[in-house]
Amino acid sequence: MKRKVFVVMPITITLVMALLIPVSFVTTTTARAGQVPFGTATSPDIPISHRDRVYTADQWSNTVTVTDPVDNKLLGVIRLGETTPANLSPLYSGQVLVHGMGFSPDHRTLLVVSIGSNSVAFIDTATNAVKHITYVGRSPHEAFYTPDGKEVWVTVRGENYVSVLDGTSYQEKMRITVPNGPGMTIFSPDGKYGYVCSSFTPETDVITVADHKIVGRVTQASPFCPNIAATPDGKQVWFTLKDTGKTEVFDAHPPFSILKTLDTGPITNHINIVHNAHGTFAYITIGGLNEVKVFRTDNFAQVATILVGALPHGIWPSGDGTRIYTGLENGDSLVAINTLTNKVLGTSPIGQACQAITYVPNAVPSSAGTQGLTSLGIAEQATHLSLVPRENGKPAQLKSGQQAPTSVSLFDQGQVQVLQAAVTGLAPKHSYVLALSSDPNGNGTLEPLEAFTTNQAGAAIVNTVGPIRQVVQGQENMTRRYLVIVPGTVQQQSAPVQVQAP
CATH class of the missing domain: 2.60.40.200 (Superoxide dismutase, copper/zinc binding domain)
Structure with missing residues (x-):
């Protein structure tokens, strides 16, 4: 009798991490409240409530998990696509590799980037309905709204440009050429600059929002930057380097000098900034160590190490800075952390392989906000x-x-x-x-x-x-x-x- 041989056909998938950004209607009276990216150091905090939502981008289940942060309760998922092998069909029309996210300045639109289908989905936070899908260039990674809500900048990591979408029509209006492999854009709190790091080229570019011109270049210690954040006082920009396990900080103003390089650990993933009663802090997910590390922004001292579980990836603070949430890419969980004690408060289930996460204060102005949500299903x-x-x-x-x-x-x-x-x-x-x-x-x-x-x-x-x-x-x-x-x-x-x- 011949022995049966088991064969696995490997499918190599280039992981492109993506953070999403918000789509919002354009207004000149957008409230400047809460934490970054749309809050400043003097903006009023937004207390945690049942109107808030935490969203995770789930890469392998092609879902967005929706959680109520008050009691860390799973509400359901927004299903943007199917799993493998259904999504391999030539007739498949859903999204593939749901990866990045963000939200609009008015907190009414969630933005979700899918790297495999080259798309940016605009989702109504009140109804969980997809309002529009814009298709961009190869392998978009991150997208974010400008603070005035007029534009959405999408980093097209598989190419060499930032796709600038109109914040109202969702259509591409222009492209900003940058070095190959732009990874993510974040904006200065005053809306003057967009900071674009790279995942393939060791360079972060500083671009003026008003005229889309590159006015500064910051040398990265290594090429692979997946994530970038600006402090609410407008003084610093922090970015992570996944390939070398480092985090760098540079001056947010000309000449954009490097201020500090930190050895943070293998598979350094995402970073975000928290401003609370104790000061301003950078929270960094270290995937290879299953930790979140916390650093002061004034003297760069590490003040905490929080063990959270398998492969923490995306991270985002609540509107009052008293909590921060991280998604476990290999742990299928959303982890809530008290930023005043740096202790884990609890966990809740999410979809498969969380990449990005965002916390949207006042996402649901009225009603339960559970329309259109489904159960995790096989994603559990x-x-x-x-x-x-x-x-x-x-x-x-x-x-x-x-x-x-x-x-x-x-x-x-x-x-x-x-x-x-x-x-x-x-x-x-x-x-x-x-x-x-x-x-x-x-x-x-x-x-x-x-x-x-x-x-x-x-x-x-x-x-x-x-x-x-x-x-x-x-x-x-x-x-x-x-x-x-x-x-x-x-x-x-x-x-x-x-x-x-x-």
Whole structure:
């Protein structure tokens, strides 16, 4: 009898992170209240209420999760697309890889970027209905409204420009040419400058909002910047570098000098600014360490480290700065943090692989605001594993409180799953293979799933697709296999360096 061979067809997906921005109607009397991006250091705070909403962009389920922040209650999801393999059909018309988000200055429009379908969806916050979808260039990553609500700037990361949309008609009005791979735009609180970092080129550009001219260039310590934030006093701009695990700060005014470079940790993801009774602070999600790190903006001192769970990604404060929320990309959870104590208040479920998050005060002026929402459905189903170092030919025993260097989530799409591994603890800039072994210690013949190269911090985000959960759990009469990471290539591998934890 011939032995059946299980084969996983890997699908490499370039992750493009996106933060969304708001679409709002144009008005000259927009209230300047709450936290950044539309509040200033002197703006009145907006107390947390049941009219507020927290939104997450869920990449693999192609949903937007909607949460009431008062009691961290899941209200439902806005379904923008289908899961794999339905979204592979040539007749498919939904959105793919829901990734970034933001909101309008009047808090009435949610903006959602889908990187796989090159779209920006404009959603009514009161009814959860899609008002319009604008299609832009290849792989848009982030989008944000100018503080006056007249324009939406979309960073088209797969190309070399910012697509400027009209804030009322939602149509593209012009393009601003920038270095290849613009990652995100954030604006100065006074609306004078747009700061555009890059994910492919080590340069952040400063652009005047009035005439769309580049007036400053800031050298990034490395090319991959996914996220950027401005302080409400208008003095500083902070941006993260995912490839090197650093965060940089520069002067928000000419000559836009670098003020500080911080070593924050592997898979440094998003950053946001909180102003509360204790001062002004930068909150940074460190995906490879499962932490949120907190720094003062006056002296750059780190004041807190908050353990939150697997692969924190997007982060956004409440309208009064007393809470901040982060989405766990590999943990399927929204985490609420008290910013006065820097303690976790609670968690609630969200869709698959949260990328961006935004908190919209007064998003629902009246009614329950649950129209059009559906249940999580299959998006609730995920299997979570971890990989640990291999020592003496066996999985290492972690000490109490020690975290596994690699977290793995298997996001159910039906009969297949999207595997996502947040890998850390490896040699920088080296080639590795994620594979399956029939032996729990990683011995014997390996079946490669996906090849990858670590970044300068010895980390990587690795994706593949297949019926992997059934295999690693020994279901459906399949011979059980175990996930391992080995140095080398698909054609030639060495002994495993990380193996699936028992």
